[in-house]
Amino acid sequence: MTGTSRCRMCGRRLRDAASRARGTGPVCHAKTRAPHPPAHAASATQLAITTTEEQPR
Ligand SMILES: [Zn+2]
Numbered sequence: 001m002t003g004t005s006r007c008r009m010c011g012r013r014l015r016d017a018a019s020r021a022r023g024t025g026p027v028c029h030a031k032t033r034a035p036h037p038p039a040h041a042a043s044a045t046q047l048a049i050t051t052t053e054e055q056p057r
Helices: 017-022 026-033 038-053
Strands: none
Touching (some): 017 026
């Protein structure tokens, strides 16, 4: 086993070849690409909550 099968940032096991090639999982890769995600992540979460709370009668 090599260290490439694990995320070098959080240590999680990488399942897809792309992540193993990078050395980071998709989540940590997104963090690396976006150093300031709070606003973006917040709006995405809010959007998901709004969609979930929308109940059709
Ligand atoms: Zn990671």
